[in-house]
Amino acid sequence: TQLLEQSPQFLSIQEGENLTVYCNSSSVFSSLQWYRQEPGEGPVLLVTVVTGGEVKKLKRLTFQFGDARKDSSLHITAAQPGDTGLYLCAGLSPSGNQFYFGTGTSLTVIP
Amino acid sequence: NAGVMQNPRHLVRRRGQEARLRCSPMKGHSHVYWYRQLPEEGLKFMVYLQKENIIDESGMPKERFSAEFPKEGPSILRIQQVVRGDSAAYFCASSLGQGQKTQYFGPGTRLLVL
Numbered sequence: 022t023q024l025l026e027q028s029p030q031f032l033s034i035q036e037g038e039n040l041t042v043y044c045n046s047s048s049v050f051s052s053l054q055w056y057r058q059e060p061g062e063g064p065v066l067l068v069t070v071v072t073g074g075e076v077k078k079l080k081r082l083t084f085q086f087g088d089a090r091k092d093s094s095l096h097i098t099a100a101q102p103g104d105t106g107l108y109l110c111a112g113l114s115p116s117g118n119q120f121y122f123g124t125g126t127s128l129t130v131i132p
Numbered sequence: 133n134a135g136v137m138q139n140p141r142h143l144v145r146r147r148g149q150e151a152r153l154r155c156s157p158m159k160g161h162s163h164v165y166w167y168r169q170l171p172e173e174g175l176k177f178m179v180y181l182q183k184e185n186i187i188d189e190s191g192m193p194k195e196r197f198s199a200e201f202p203k204e205g206p207s208i209l210r211i212q213q214v215v216r217g218d219s220a221a222y223f224c225a226s227s228l229g230q231g232q233k234t235q236y237f238g239p240g241t242r243l244l245v246l
Contacts, residue, residue: 052233063136063223063237064175109175113233118188119165119177120235 024048025112025123033129034100042095042126044110049090052113054120057106064109067095100130134159136226136238137206144244151211151218153241157226163187164207165235166199169221181207182229214245 025046034040044053052071056064068077070086070093077084081104083096093110107127111120137156145151157164166178177191181201192199196214201207211218221242225235 054234056237061242063138063239066234066236069234111175114177116188117233118180119191121177122167122175124174 024121025110027108027110027123027126029126030124031127031129033131036101036130036132037099040097040100040128042097042108042128043092044094044123045092046112047091048112050112051090051115051117053086053090053093054111054113055084055093055095056109056111058109058125059106097128100128102130102132104128105130136161136224136236138222138224138238138241140241141239142242142244144246145214146246147215148213151214151243151245153209153211153222153224153243155207155209155224155226155238157207157224158236161226161228161236163227163229164201165225165227166207166209167223167225169223169240171220175223178209211243214243216245219243219245 025044028043054069055067058064068084073088073090075086081098085094107125109125110123113120136158139154162183164181167175168178169175179192179199180188183201184203196212198210221240223240224238227235
């Protein structure tokens with residue numbers, strides 16, 4: 022059973038387009054993180070959200086945590102080839118001892 | 133300010149050999165987590181350690197796998213008598229702990245069992 026489902030699984034877009042990646046769960050999380058992972062490397066932390074309804078912006082990336090803290094979205098404006106990678110969401114377990122990772126969204130931005 | 137360091141980056145073992153993966157957390161971090169990423173699968177939690185203590189090993193296979201985080205030195209993930217199914221990327225993450233749960237990941241060790 023996958024606690025966190027991400028959609029879409031694969032996304033290929035042209036440079037300059039906008040996109041949104043979704044991370045959904047039936048579970049409530051006290052904290053949720055978004056990472057980007059490139060081939061052969063470890064996940065790199067992009068943002069941590071903790072408050073329901075919270076919106077955080079990181080340059081062209083906008084992260085939103087759902088009011089019920091069960092889902093989150095990542096919106097990228099004017100995508101660039103450097104945004105290519107695997108985007109992972111991760112929710113903190115109730116014990117606080119581990120993060121449950123989503124299935125991932127593989128993004129390719131075509132120049 | 134060095135991040136999480138893992139070595140080796142790549143490790144090749146034959147079936148039945150032992151694999152030792154090392155992780156040095158970020159400076160000032162005393163909490164270490166190990167995850168495994170199988171091909172075409174997501175990251176799965178294995179174990180959570182603090183210095184000299186295993187806090188949560190609910191994700192560790194019951195046999196052949198062990199982990200430690202000694203008072204001095206890096207955290208070690210040890211896999212005895214490796215099998216082909218152990219081939220995966222193993223990632224270590226660290227956090228400040230004590231309520232600071234944000235985890236920072238290392239570059240991973242890619243284990244290939246022949």
